[in-house]
Amino acid sequence: MINVLVETFIKYFGGTSEGIRVFKAPGRVNLIGEHTDYNGGFVFPAALTMCTTVLARPRSDRKINLIATDLKQMVNADLDNLDQYRDLKWGNYQLGVADELQKAGYPLCGCDLMYYDKVPLGSGLSSSAAIEIATALALVSLGFAANGINREIDMVELALISQRAEHNYVGVKCGIMDQFASAMGKKDMAIFLDCRDLKYELVPLKMNDYKLVISNTNKKRSLGEGKYNERRRECEEGLLMLQKALPGITCLREVSVEDFVKYENLITDETIKKRVKHVVYENQRVLESVKALKNNDLTAFGKLMNESHDSLRDLYEVTGNELDTLVNEARKINGVLGSRMTGAGFGGCTVSLVHKDSITEFIDKVGEAYEKKIGYAASFYISEIGDGGREEVI
Known part of the structure; x- marks a missing residue:
């Protein structure tokens, strides 16, 4: 496949294969812990x-110069005038990363970049973070080589720079989870991440006879155009209200379940109260999920997955008919321990814990019911857990 991509690259940009380097960064699935990352929480x-x-x-x-194999529309930009490209429909994530890298002091050189994407766009599997981390890795690697710099690339720093690009250039106030997972992922491991201080632990995923099945609603969504930033503002307002009784807290992660029960009356807006309740209890569910998986208790983990989705539906209100249909139909299948939306919501994907002997029935029955109710087909993937951002030798 790489040889084919190299030939395609040469067709777009000319020259020979000399000097071409290959970088990869993955999408991610969040097992549990949704809309907690920008609240300093656990994911x-x-x-x-x-x-x-x-x-x-x-x-x-x-x-x-940027081009994607599936878009075939070239974007040409100047590294010394990146501010003028903020309104691009495609290319703003990449140029935002370049902008933030330069502001952070990284020496960049001009380059030609060709993108081949296998993470479904708008799916809630964080195609944007995959683009950002792959871009950051490519730009830094080429810049180091051009300037004779020989030092290890700090992948956590690249994740933080990519997050800033999304905040400052694209205009989406995302948390750090997506970029961190794309940069730091390891094969057959989940990442228990504390978004407040970026401490993390790699937890082996021992699924035994179960598989993670990702179901894609195929409903495209855009965080910038959706309700994502609105939810973030609601959480910030809830934090301010709770700080009247808990002046020492700096984020909702620091509000325990006991604190919330004691002081929830301070949150006078019922909608904001629901948002805060979700975040507080979701953080607790993450802690319980990590414990369950370490104890190889998949039944307990499946139950927590279900509780997470129900909270995202009823309290955070980010699911919608498509996601709820996939989850409801999944839970009807024998051999499904749990099912929930993953990602920001408003479309995108669900993740389900399915016994290997039930996967065919799951895809057939959930797919049939979804298309009958929604009017178009869902897509299904058997999830494999892989490595984070890296360079591949041609």
Whole structure:
């Protein structure tokens, strides 16, 4: 496949294969812990084997040229005038990363970049983070080589820079989970991440006879155009209200279940109260989920998955008919221990814990019921857990 991509790269940009390097970064599935990351909370994601692949070659000027194999529309930009490209429909994530890398002091060189994406766009599997991390890795690697710098690349720093790009250039106030998982994922491991201080633990995923099945609603969504930033503002307002009784807290992660029960009357807006309740209890569910998986208690983990989705539906209100239909139909299948939406919501994907002997029935029956109710088909993937951002030798 790489040889085919190299040939395609040469068709777009000319020249030979000399100097072409290949970088990859994966999408991610979040097992549990939704809308907690930007509240300083706990999350439990894993990197997928579905990746964004970037072929990169340095240039002798300050130009950066971008193209995707499925879009075939070239974006031409100047590394010294990146502010003028913020309104691009495609390419703003990449140029935002370049902008933040330069602000952080990284020496960049001009380059040609070609993207081959296998993470479904708008699916809730964080295709944006995969693009950002792959881009950051490519730009830093080429810049280091051009300037004779020989030092290890700090992948956590690249995750933070990619998050800032999404905040400052794209305009989406995302948390750190997606970029961190894409940068730091390990094969057959989930990442128990504390988003407040980025402490993390790799937890082996021992699924025994169960598989993670991802179901894609095929309803596209955009965080920038959706309700994501609104939910974040609601959480910030709830935090301010609770700080009247808990002046020492800096984020909702620091509010225990006991604190919430004691002081929830301070949150006078019922909608904001629901948002805060979800975050507080979801953090607790993450802690319980990590414990359950370490104890190989998949039944307990499945129950927590179900509780998470119900909270996202009723309290955080980010599911919608498509996601709820997939979850409701999944829970009817024998051999399903749990099912929940994953990602920001408003479309995207669900993740279900399914016995290997029930997978065919799951895909057939859930798919049939979904298409009958929604009017178009869902897509299904058997999730494999892979490595984070890396360079691949041609």
